[in-house]
Amino acid sequence: MSGSRPPAVTVDGVSKTFRVPTERVHTLKETVLHPFRRTSHDEFVALRDVSFDVAHGEFLGIVGRNGSGKSTMLKCMCGIYRVDSGGIYVDGRLSAFIELGVGFNPDLPARDNVLINGTMLGLSPREARRRFDSVIDFAELREFEHLKLKNYSSGMMVRLAFSVMIHVDAEILVVDEVLAVGDAAFQQKCFDEFYRLRDENRTVILVTHDMSAVERFCDRAVLLDKGNLLRDGESRRVGMEYLELNFGRSEAAAAEADELRAGDGSAEILTAWFEDEQGVETSLLELKRPCAFAARVRFAAETTDPVFGFSLDNGDHHTVFGATTQWQEPSTGRFAAGEEVIFRVRFENVLAPGRYDVTASVAQRGSGTALLDRRERFSSIVVSGTHSSGGLVELPYETAVEHVSAASTEVTP
């Protein structure tokens, strides 16, 4: 063979629109009365001019919010949907785990389905028969091999479909959300298989909402949003961007924050933002990294020693972190009317991954409640991280296991 191989999959300017009828002609009378009435359609643009390549041996993640076009992309790759424009080029045999039941006949038992599917996916009938035992054992469905698929639970179907997919020696595997449907034991099996596929340098395209899986397995990831390719890059970075998109703040939350605003107006918190350890503004904080909160404040009247504060509330409305200049010496000083300042809090981020609401305030010192301005839950920040202990914070810790007694070799009668 001469020259280098083309990519395993090339997606070139792919667009796909679904047309869903909004009005139907129901009765014969209506048809006779309005023979030329046209049915109107709603159009959903599921993919808009999407392009990316997947190299041979690459493990690619496709991420995005619900309805962003991920499954449509996979179905176009497998030829289940025809693209409206652009093209998809596949170099190698492709096997897919796409939608439950696709490619299976519910009226046939598992055994026949495995044999038919295996041959459809490129095995010779003899090879499909030879591999049947391995397929059914991996799926842990030996006792149900003669049961018709219509009597299978969805969990059993998932196990069977996944098992077929990994047993047909395809060079390119396309996997849609398999981790979301199985139980914990099956998930672990999928993970083990992903490690094996990685080690074998197979090409895998994985759609998932599990960012820790993306980070663990994928060399690269693409982020889809409303049918557009928003990002194509290193999986960790793309995973973080997905979290940021997913935890975006709603307009309702912003309106509620305006209502909660309090203060006598002698100071105004203009804006607030977060910075990463390089001092660059960010809306995503990485776990266990230094970062800073900053707020720009304008004083409308001359003010002496105001107290600046900020706090973070988690999704359950528990304040998990607060910082204030209340007990700081020397105190903050005197500010002229019209002066603007930046209040900054630097901290090591040990907050558990998730979204936090930000409250900032400026108050008169000593009085406790004399607020100049308080903006409650007026912005939010996402902490990214894939390993969470389940606590509110991820404090640094060390573990130790000590032997305190030697194992007894005596056999008790």
Ligand SMILES: Nc1ncnc2c1ncn2[C@@H]1O[C@H](COP(=O)(O)OP(=O)(O)OP(=O)(O)O)[C@@H](O)[C@H]1O
């Ligand atoms: N067969 C179809 N007919 C009409 N609209 C469709 C069809 N399939 C998908 N869509 C629409 O296309 C858009 C993208 O859907 P798609 O299933 O690809 O999203 P997704 O990113 O896989 O979402 P999820 O994470 O929920 O699985 C959605 O607006 C969806 O309603």
